[in-house]
């Protein structure tokens with residue numbers, strides 16, 4: 204499982220945008236976004252570099268959790 208923390212995730216819109224970016228970067232994987240803990244969890248086949256790049260491209264800075 205891949206886990207990122209996205210400190211700038213501050214509302215439902217952020218969470219949705221980040222979730223969409225992560226899902227597009229890891230098709231077939233299960234992506235969970237938790238606004239309360241600002242965490243993104245990806246279960247399944249996913250390339251950490253690709254997912255991090257997609258989150259960045261969406262305007263957020265991911266940190267290793």
Ligand SMILES: [Cu+2]
Pocket residue numbers: 212213214215216217218
């Ligand atoms: Cu927001």
